[in-house]
Amino acid sequence: MATRENLRNIAIIAHVDHGKTTLVDELLKQSGTFRANEVVDERVMDSNDIERERGITILSKTTSVMYGDTKINIVDTPGHADFGGEVERILQMVDGVLLVVDAFEGCMPQTRFVLKKALGLKKKPLVVVNKIDREGSRPEEVVDEVLDLFIELGADEDQIEFPVVYASAKGGYASLDPHNKGTDMQPLFKEIVEEIPAPEGDPDGGLQILISNIDYDDYVGRIGVGRVERGTVKNGQGAVLCGIDGTRQNVRIQKLYQYEGLKRVETETATYGDLICVSGINSINIGETLCSYDCVEPLPFVKIDEPTVTMNF
Ligand code: GDP
Numbered sequence: 095m096a097t098r099e100n101l102r103n104i105a106i107i108a109h110v111d112h113g114k115t116t117l118v119d120e121l122l123k124q125s126g127t128f129r130a131n132e133v134v135d136e137r138v139m140d141s142n143d144i145e146r147e148r149g150i151t152i153l154s155k156t157t158s159v160m161y162g163d164t165k166i167n168i169v170d171t172p173g174h175a176d177f178g179g180e181v182e183r184i185l186q187m188v189d190g191v192l193l194v195v196d197a198f199e200g201c202m203p204q205t206r207f208v209l210k211k212a213l214g215l216k217k218k219p220l221v222v223v224n225k226i227d228r229e230g231s232r233p234e235e236v237v238d239e240v241l242d243l244f245i246e247l248g249a250d251e252d253q254i255e256f257p258v259v260y261a262s263a264k265g266g267y268a269s270l271d272p273h274n275k276g277t278d279m280q281p282l283f284k285e286i287v288e289e290i291p292a293p294e295g296d297p298d299g300g301l302q303i304l305i306s307n308i309d310y311d312d313y314v315g316r317i318g319v320g321r322v323e324r325g326t327v328k329n330g331q332g333a334v335l336c337g338i339d340g341t342r343q344n345v346r347i348q349k350l351y352q353y354e355g356l357k358r359v360e361t362e363t364a365t366y367g368d369l370i371c372v373s374g375i376n377s378i379n380i381g382e383t384l385c386s387y388d389c390v391e392p393l394p395f396v397k398i399d400e401p402t403v404t405m406n407f
Pocket residue numbers: 108109110111112113114115116117224225226227228261262263264265
């Protein structure tokens with residue numbers, strides 16, 4: 095087993111309006127991701143049209159930011175309803191979660207829904223108490239509420255020792271001390287790197303890529319989104335696509351991508367722990383595993399159910 099010291103994969107969890115979009119925007123701005131002449135003029139996670147109309151996040155997306163030499167992939171989660179088991183699928187791609195809670199409102203139902211799944215899947219949590227600048231905010235009480243919620247949801251001993259960062263995403267600062275507001279987002283970047291486990295795996299083992307989501311692009315068509323669980327993948331390589339019903343199909347990865355900032359960029363190679371996208375495989379589906387020819391071992395996958403909550407928009 096080897097460890098990707100310079101990589102972290104986290105999912106972000108929050109009740110609607112508690113500030114996850116603002117927080118990710120701010121991390122992007124303060125990371126080395128953008129060249130000086132590039133401006134973040136669009137809100138990161140609300141790029142989907144339906145979302146923009148409704149002001150909520152429906153589809154999950156990944157944003158990648160740099161903290162020094164470390165790449166942090168931040169995967170969005172829908173907090174309000176479980177669209178076909180999407181939450182579990184997203185959580186399968188990450189090693190930890192960033193739980194964002196409003197310092198004034200405290201824990202809300204939508205926080206609880208995703209947190210329960212994250213704790214159940216044994217993900218390492220990092221709590222961000224956001225909006226500490228808000229009049230009447232009560233960060234310490236909110237931390238107590240979060241602790242109560244963790245206990246109620248059956249968090250294990252390790253999860254209950256969650257680290258806390260106090261932040262104002264809007265103000266662009268974070269701190270480990272509720273009584274001293276920080277000057278920038280560095281404390282949050284630092285906690286992510288120190289607290290969230292780096293991916294572990296075998297770079298030389300047989301390739302296994304678990305496909306956790308499907309995306310579309312006008313130019314390249316259907317895209318499989320997933321995590322390299324084992325081995326190393328190369329742009330253009332052939333592979334075996336293992337279906338959830340036991341089917342096997344020889345396929346070619348026409349294009350391999352990784353996340354960079356808000357973009358998907360083509361890459362020559364990726365290894366265990368990397369979150370990647372593949373195009374050129376028109377039959378690719380959620381739950382399938384891409385394997386190398388010499389080692390066809392599909393991965394287990396969380397079953398996709400019908401939505402558990404029906405929303406009226
Ligand atoms: P999301 O639904 O979790 O993505 O929340 P948004 O990032 O869209 O934020 C919801 C609202 O809260 C927006 O009006 C933000 O400007 C505001 N907001 C976000 N972070 C902060 C913060 O740190 N302090 C204050 N006062 N407002 C914030």
